[in-house]
Amino acid sequence: MTANSSYLFRFSAATANEYDAGALKGAHEQNFPVLRGQEGSVYRIRLEGGGIREPHWHPTAWELNYVIAGRARWTVLGTHPDGNYHNETFEAGPDDLVFAPQGFFHYFENVSDTEPLEVLVVFNTSTQEPNDDIGIVGTVNSLPRYVLASAFGVPVSTFDNLPTDLKPVILSRRPDHPSQ
Known part of the structure; x- marks a missing residue:
């Protein structure tokens, strides 16, 4: 029996992208070559207590999520x-x-303040996360403040304190969580 195989991906050995609220590990065509051209990728997300996966949508992929542990x-x-x-x-x-479904706006959060949430996410794309992911922070910040004010029916000054970053947030915590 072979210890290694081109068909085997070891999540335990994968490098995690670490965030304040958790971690994300993925198997995609860049680190699991057998996926090239297969239109598939898999991610394991760990959200700590109070963690939130940034609201987002995928323009070219659907997403199937399996809850391993915790409540979301x-x-x-x-x-x-x-x-x-x-x-x-x-x-x-x-x-x-x-x-x-593809193109549907969605997010999830850890219901617990103390216990971690573990979710396995399967996509029908080989693109590395978050490259097929349009998050709410980047979306809102890509629009002029007067456009936001018009859409929400509020004064432009309502948006004065929003950050202007276009980068994805990915995993964050509720602002009222004790760790903040």
């Missing part, structure tokens, strides 16, 4: 054949699957 609160927003927005918020726990 999900929100999924999308359009439907009736022409209206449909927004669903629900909780998922161990052994639950959550599907986010």
Whole structure:
């Protein structure tokens, strides 16, 4: 039996992208060559207590999420054949699957303030996360403040204190979490 195989990816040996609220490890075509041209990638997300996965959507991929441990609160927003927005918020726990259709706005958060949340995410794209990911921070900050004010029906000054970064946030914590 061979100890290594081109068909084997060891998450335990993968380098994690670390964030204040957790970590993200991924198997994609850049670090798991067998995925090249296969339109598939897999990520393991660990969210610490109070952690939030930045609200986002994927323009070219759907997302299938398997909850390994902990409890997550999900929100999924999308359009439907009736022409209206449909927004669903629900909780998922161990052994639950959550599907986010391509182009649907979604996010999840760790329900617990103290226990970690572990989620395995499967995409039908080989693109490295977050390269197929449009987050809410970058979206809002790409728009002129007067456009935001017009869309929300509020004064432009409402947006004066928003940061102007276009970089993705990926994993963050609730502002009221004790670690903040």
